[in-house]
Every structure is written in C-alpha cells, then in structure tokens.
C-alpha cells in the first residue's frame with residue numbers, strides 16, 4: 001500500500017465538515033487503494049461535538065483511515081498535511097451577501113495562513129469558507145513559504161451547478177457537459193461561461209439555441225444558487241459544497257484527462273487574460289503532472305463575456321481593498 005495522504009480540515013464539526021469526513025476516510029476522495037490521515041481543526045467550544053464525530057469515524061472502521069488528529073491548535077492539525085481544506089468560518093444567512101462575511105471570517109485566515117506556513121509548507125490549500133477567494137488571498141499573504149500555485153479557492157460548486165442546469169435544459173446527462181468555466185469570484189458577479197462549454201462535444205450554444213435563457217436565466221440561476229438554497233433550506237449548502245470540495249481536490253490532484261478542464265480560483269499573475277496580478281480568480285484550469293494547475297489559454301471572450309470577466313475582477317479588487325489591514329507580507 002502507498003504512503004497515506006494527509007488531509008487537514010478546518011470547521012470539521014460543521015455541516016460541510018460532517019459531510020466531507022466520512023467520504024475522505026472511506027476512499028471517496030483519493031480512491032479505494034489510497035490510505036489517508038486526517039488532521040481536524042475546530043474552535044475550542046466545538047471540540048465536544050467534534051469528539052462525537054470522531055466516535056462515529058471510529059465506528060465506521062474504515063480500513064483506509066490510518067490516523068486522526070483532532071485539535072483546536074492549527075499547527076497541530078496542519079502538521080505535514082498534503083492538502084489543507086479551510087472550511088471553518090461563519091456561513092451567511094438569508095439576505096446577506098458572501099462579502100458581508102469578510103470582516104467576521106477574514107481574520108481567521110491570518111492565523112491559519114501563518115500556521116500552514118509553519119507546519120505544512122508543502123501542502124496544497126483549498127479555501128471553502130466565504131468569501132472564499134478573498135479568504136484565500138489573506139491566508140496566502142501570510143505564508144511566504146508556500147508558493148502561490150499551491151493555493152486554491154472553491155468555485156467547483158458553481159461549475160457543478162452550471163453543468164446541471166445546462167444538462168437539464170439540453171435533456172442530456174451531466175456527464176455530457178464539459179469545458180465548463182466559472183470565471184471570477186464565488187459571488188453573484190461570477191461568469192458561468194456557456195459560450196466556451198460543450199454539450200456532447202458540440203458548442204453548448206449550438207445545442208441550446210435559446211439565447212435569452214442562457215444569458216437571462218442560466219447565468220443568474222447559477223450565480224445566485226447559493227442564496228436560493230439558503231432560502232429553501234434555512235441553511236447554506238452543505239452536502240453539495242462538500243461534494244464540490246472533494247471534486248475540486250481530486251481534479252487538482254489527478255492530471256486532467258482528455259481535453260476537458262475544471263474551474264478553480266488560482267492566483268492570477270496577470271496572464272493570460274489580463275486579470276490583475278495577485279487576485280485569487282477562478283479560471284479554467286488543467287491539472288498536469290507535477291502538481292501544477294495550468295490556466296487554459298486562448299479562450300475567446302466576446303465583449304459581453306469580457307465585461308463580465310472584468311466586473312468580477314473589479315469586485316475582487318474591492319474585496320482586497322476591504323481587507324488590506326489583514327494582508328501579510330507574502331503577496
């Protein structure tokens with residue numbers, strides 16, 4: 001058997017944490033032959049609840065689970081992790097935007113960035129807690145030992161939502177939708193790019209010819225889906241978010257097959273789409289050998305797409321400005 005992969009997870013006693021842990025431990029992330037270890041971080045008052053989750057993990061007798069650390073000490077939880085998934089933080093309530101969480105959740109990521117820097121400089125990091133792009137920026141800015149290409153913020157839930165909407169409209173299975181890009185921020189300004197997507201190998205716009213549905217129903221449905229789930233459920237998405245986090249880590253970890261791509265926010269260096277350097281911006285990426293996620297170049301963006309792509313970058317610049325007092329020296 002191969003060496004275990006260690007996944008550290010914050011907010012482990014929360015609703016997303018609960019929906020993720022058992023899937024990681026059962027082989028649902030890295031496959032049925034790959035042992036795993038878990039490092040679980042919670043705030044001190046939630047350690048009791050986390051202990052209950054640990055009891056349940058134990059009671060599952062997962063053969064692949066080769067060790068669990070549960071703690072309120074970030075460096076202990078992150079020590080030598082291969083992946084750190086930062087989920088811990090407040091979710092928004094109905095009527096709030098994700099950016100409204102910035103001053104409540106942002107400060108969490110200064111300390112966690114420093115802890116990753118000290119305890120897990122070789123880790124790759126996925127930020128889920130909202131506003132995830134800017135929280136990721138904050139954490140990254142405090143971790144000079146962790147190269148920019150090892151940081152990710154999650155827009156995979158948006159990608160999955162977009163695929164589901166297109167598949168439903170086209171009357172095909174979700175597996176028939178490929179090349180689905182989410183550009184920008186995990187917020188209402190994101191741009192789910194149906195113009196570069198394929199359905200059964202054909203341009204999505206050849207299969208779905210109802211242009212007004214694409215621009216006036218599809219885009220806002222995907223972008224505002226998180227709010228719609230909160231309204232319906234009374235709590236923010238959890239199982240679908242956990243599922244997307246697993247999809248995202250797997251897609252970054254395993255080289256991309258064929259000519260497909262996936263979406264995740266990565267650190268922009270200004271290339272190849274002119275997005276301001278430093279922002280954590282969601283792009284189409286392909287994972288290649290050597291743990292690199294490369295941005296897919298040369299996608300056509302018409303004027304409408306370009307203005308949406310730029311608007312989301314503008315919003316991320318504003319978020320960066322709003323947390324400038326929380327940013328560390330590593331940017």
Ligand SMILES: NC(=O)c1ccc[n+]([C@@H]2O[C@H](COP(=O)([O-])OP(=O)(O)OC[C@H]3O[C@@H](n4cnc5c(N)ncnc54)[C@H](O)[C@@H]3O)[C@@H](O)[C@H]2O)c1
Nearest residue numbers: 011013014015016042046088089090091128129130157241
């Ligand atoms: N990016 C996305 O697509 C996406 C999707 C869904 C939810 N989210 C976000 O994920 C976050 C978690 O959502 P949830 O539904 O699991 O919330 P939750 O309230 O159920 O759980 C959050 C957990 O985080 C813990 N926590 C708080 N501060 C912490 C810290 N400093 N260190 C470690 N743990 C800490 C809390 O004790 C709690 O157990 C929210 O910010 C939510 O908005 C993002």
Ligand SMILES: O=C(O)C[C@H](O)C(=O)O
Nearest residue numbers: 092098130226227236237
């Ligand atoms: O919308 C939220 O606040 C939760 C999450 O980001 C989502 O997209 O479901």
